[in-house]
Amino acid sequence: xxxxxxxxxxxxxxxxxxxxxxxxxxxxxxxxxxxxxxxxxxxxxxxxxxxxxxxxxxxxxxxxxxxxxxxxxxxxxxxxxxxxxxxxxxxxxxxxxxxxxxxxxxxxxxxxxxxxxxxxxxxxxxx
Numbered sequence: 637x638x639x640x641x642x643x644x645x646x647x648x649x650x651x652x653x654x655x656x657x658x659x660x661x662x663x664x665x666x667x668x669x670x671x672x673x674x675x676x677x678x679x680x681x682x683x684x685x686x687x688x689x690x691x692x693x694x695x696x697x698x699x700x701x702x703x704x705x706x707x708x709x710x711x712x713x714x715x716x717x718x719x720x721x722x723x724x725x726x727x728x729x730x731x732x733x734x735x736x737x738x739x740x741x742x743x744x745x746x747x748x749x750x751x752x753x754x755x756x757x758x759x760x761x762x763x
Contacts, residue, residue: 645724645753646670652720653679653745660713661706662686665743675730677721677747685741692738699738706736706743717747725753 640648650668658664666683685693685702692698710717714732721729727749736743 642672646672648724649677649679649720652724653681656713656716656720657681657684660716661709672725672753675727675749675752677725677749677753679745679747681743681745683741684736684743685738689738690741702738703736707734710734710745721747721749725749727751727753 647670649670653670654664654668661684663684663686665681667681669680671678671680689702692702710732717732718729721727729747730750731748733746733748734744
């Protein structure tokens with residue numbers, strides 16, 4: 637297997653999560669950015685709310701419904717997320733944490749890996 641840089645792995649995860657959101661959630665984010673830090677993968681997705689969800693955010697009850705629904709959907713898609721992270725990092729997910737802002741339409745997902753991935757070089761061929 638060709639050695640990849642940390643930036644290449646981060647980009648691969650971002651692209652895979654955009655595809656996951658489009659195919660599994662029904663709508664992809666406008667932007668995704670991934671950061672690998674030690675044994676964590678932090679993903680920030682911007683523009684994830686659908687127009688219908690944006691209408692629901694106008695009430696506290698609607699905002700809470702969106703949060704609960706999005707967490708449930710992500711948990712049900714856990715197998716797909718496990719595959720994305722394993723293929724990208726060669727690590728398994730120990731735990732997953734997520735939240736969505738109903739004010740900004742941003743979502744964060746934090747994957748805790750079973751081993752540290754930070755030591756991946758930012759230059760090909762150097763570890």
